[in-house]
Amino acid sequence: MDHNNSETKDTLVQILSPQRLRGKVAVITGGARGIGAATARVFAENGAHVVIADILNEVGTSLAESIGGRYVRCDVSKEEEVDSAVKVAVEWKGRLDIMFNNAGIAGFGGSITNIKMDQMMTLLAINLHGVVHGIKHAARTMIAGKRGGTIICSSSSAAIMGGLASHSYTMSKEAILGLARSTACELGVHGIRVNCISPHGVPSEMLVSEFQKFLGNTELRPNEVSSIVGERGSLLRGRGGRLEDVAQAVLFLASDESGFVTGHNLVIDGGYTSAFSQMSFIYND
Structure with a gap:
């Protein structure tokens, strides 16, 4: 059989398989509940080996046990703990294929005229620096493994439209979009894809x-x-x-189905950020 045809056939079989992540190894930060937990379940259902990295020890451990995964305590604001979470995956299965930088916290409200910079720095340490830590250590491991990989980062519809969230949260989520695009440019040569998801109202x-x-x-x-x-x-x-809507979007970006997608922000918003929904009466004569 022709070598190229054989590779194409193998790729198609993998894409069409009901286990779209079969044998792949993933780390999910903030994976103990919410979007992270829903994604962990979907990944496991699709054949992935999942490491849940979170600060919710009891919930995270229970979920990891239920899906045949691993749990590691990880405060993403601390670089060494993100590095340790990646090492857990490598020590467990010998590789890292998927990094989902999902951990984050809500911002604090109030006027820009009264913003407290110590609160801002705390939020950025988790929402933004945590993503930097995740991309950095996932990329190092993927480059060393020479198999490529996919890195997915959680942004938000607040990064696209103003007025949906606090100033601090909005800033952190928009910065993630720029970081993902920039690192996608660097890491593509290693076969590593970097993308974002931006949920709305989930x-x-x-x-x-x-x-x-x-x-x-x-x-x-x-x-x-x-x-x-x-x-x-x-x-x-x-x-x-729904949480599952986001989990399915992350599954797409993690799978080979999105093999030609990088530097992209996949918005999961029911069309909200594409149009002012109250104007829909124009089309309803």
Whole structure:
């Protein structure tokens, strides 16, 4: 059989397989709950070996055990702990194929005229420096392994539209987009792809907490947040975002199906950032 045809056939088999990440090794920061946990489950269902890196020890350990993965305590603001999380993957399976830099915290509100720089630096240490740490140590390991790899970073719709979140959170998430594009330019020569996801209105624990504060309703549940987003924050009226929607997007960027995609920001927002949804009456005569 022709060598090129054989390679093409093998690639197609892998892409069409129900286990799209079969045998691949992934590290997910902030993987114990929310988007990270949903992605960990989807990765495992698709054949990946998953290391969950988080500061929620009990929840993270339980999830890792349930999917046949590993858990490591990791505060992403500390470079040595991110390095250790990557080393856990290599020591466990001998390689790293996927790095999902997902850990982050909500910003603090208030006017730019009253912003407290110590709070800003704390947020940047996690939301931005944590991503730098993840890209740095994943790239080092992937380059040494000479197999390429894929790095995915969590940004936000707040990086695309103003007024959706606090100044600090918005700044950190927009900076991630620039960092991903820049590192994609450097790392492509090693076969390493770097991409972002930007969810909007997905009912993670962080977003539900913010909605509870904003609406003054501590009893607000994730499904109720999803319903609110479906009615007010989506062009797909009645269809709010789900954690699984984001997990499936990350799966695409982690898999060989996106093999020619790098430096890209995949927005998961029901079309919200593409148009002012209240103007939809123009098209409904």
